Amino acid sequence: MNLKIRLALMNFLEFGVWGAYLTCMGNYLGVAGLGAEISWFYAIQGIVSIFMPTLMGIVADKWVQPQRLLGICHLLAGAFMVMLWQQGMEAGFGNEVANKPLFITLYTLSVAFYMPTLALSNTTAFAILKNNGGDTVTDFPPIRACGTVGFIIVMWFVNSAVWDNGSFFLTFAQDVHKFQYTYNQFLVSGVLSFLLFLYTYSLPSCRLVRRGDAQKRTISQQMGLDAFKLFKNRRMALFFIFSALLGMSLQVTNSFAGPFISSFQGSSDPAVASSFAASNATLLTSISQVSEAFCILLIPFFLKRYGIKGVMLIAMFAWVLRFGFFGIGNPSMPGVLLFILSCIVYGVAFDFFNVSGGIFVDKECDPSIKASAQGLFMLMTNGLGATIGTLSAGVIVNHFCSWTQVGDTSYLMGDWSSCWFIFAGYALVVAVSFWLMFKHNAK
Numbered sequence: 001m002n003l004k005i006r007l008a009l010m011n012f013l014e015f016g017v018w019g020a021y022l023t024c025m026g027n028y029l030g031v032a033g034l035g036a037e038i039s040w041f042y043a044i045q046g047i048v049s050i051f052m053p054t055l056m057g058i059v060a061d062k063w064v065q066p067q068r069l070l071g072i073c074h075l076l077a078g079a080f081m082v083m084l085w086q087q088g089m090e091a092g093f094g095n096e097v098a099n100k101p102l103f104i105t106l107y108t109l110s111v112a113f114y115m116p117t118l119a120l121s122n123t124t125a126f127a128i129l130k131n132n133g134g135d136t137v138t139d140f141p142p143i144r145a146c147g148t149v150g151f152i153i154v155m156w157f158v159n160s161a162v163w164d165n166g167s168f169f170l171t172f173a174q175d176v177h178k179f180q181y182t183y184n185q186f187l188v189s190g191v192l193s194f195l196l197f198l199y200t201y202s203l204p205s206c207r208l209v210r211r212g213d214a215q216k217r218t219i220s221q222q223m224g225l226d227a228f229k230l231f232k233n234r235r236m237a238l239f240f241i242f243s244a245l246l247g248m249s250l251q252v253t254n255s256f257a258g259p260f261i262s263s264f265q266g267s268s269d270p271a272v273a274s275s276f277a278a279s280n281a282t283l284l285t286s287i288s289q290v291s292e293a294f295c296i297l298l299i300p301f302f303l304k305r306y307g308i309k310g311v312m313l314i315a316m317f318a319w320v321l322r323f324g325f326f327g328i329g330n331p332s333m334p335g336v337l338l339f340i341l342s343c344i345v346y347g348v349a350f351d352f353f354n355v356s357g358g359i360f361v362d363k364e365c366d367p368s369i370k371a372s373a374q375g376l377f378m379l380m381t382n383g384l385g386a387t388i389g390t391l392s393a394g395v396i397v398n399h400f401c402s403w404t405q406v407g408d409t410s411y412l413m414g415d416w417s418s419c420w421f422i423f424a425g426y427a428l429v430v431a432v433s434f435w436l437m438f439k440h441n442a443k
Contacts, residue, residue, distance in 0.1 A: 012150035019151035020189035033096030039394020046387030056116035071200030078193025080110035088183025159282035247385020277331035291347030315352035316431035327420030
């Protein structure tokens, strides 16, 4: 098999593991008696992202070939995810899990070993391409795009897959036994992790490269902590602070878009309750990932036309629209068009800041700390910012909404519009503040 196709399949499985539960987990947590803790489940991803990728990166640099470590991490992540599924299965359909601390612990362990694989899969692909004469600049983007495709296809699968009384089938119709509402989403993730663990043994080896200065590098330098000296520069300090502030928006819709859209199934209006969008929340939110895949292609044009600050501002105002459209939309026509627009705008909001921010860091930092600075950028956005933002969003949602039993299942119902408008207002304040305070003379 062609080497690039093999790496594309690796990325397909890598992100398929995540797509099985990332946007729909909240629906099941409400049923499992953990609805009030949704924000914590997503915040855990940010917390482990602060240290686990760095620790696994050091292991991959020194002792274990990255493709082997990628497989080991997936074996462990998959095992804990299957244990999570078993906890739900023992509780039974529609019932709360008996041992909530154990459930949270198993999830934490699974995520702790999965999050480093996002970087390890990149490291593996880069090493294999270079070792076999490939060009990472031209060969890697299509390979990485297959990861987004995998994420989307698995989202579609759990959106439509049903297991009920020993029967399996796919449907877009309303059905409380869909994987997106049950513990079976964790089984899908675990099985895909096991498949990737086995698949890594078919990949070419990645030789470990011993650095000549390894003995001279301190633990602080290996952990990337030397990048914190960038805070001495006012402009860089402002950039990283605003990265964290914007990062607070990143996981909000991943955490709550699914429960929000699904909650319309509990509406007293039959047309709304039985609408296609309300019954297929995971399918609808997958438009966000499709948009993300396409919007990344627009970045070179916008960077040339508006510069880095302009592109980052576009991303910030896109978050305002992302939340605002959710606040005024609904799953029936024509309100569902606003949901679709919100998902389309997500591609701009997510890609434009993350990619342009990475470019800004690369251009502004000394070559000796570029890698550490990129790590600091990710820590501020996906680590610190996303964690604080998700927990804060959870407080707001729990204040305005509560889990309500409707028929055979529960929905997170309440004043969702106020929640989305608060998030939109926050994003607007961050955007305006960035516009006024951050100075960048584009050359």
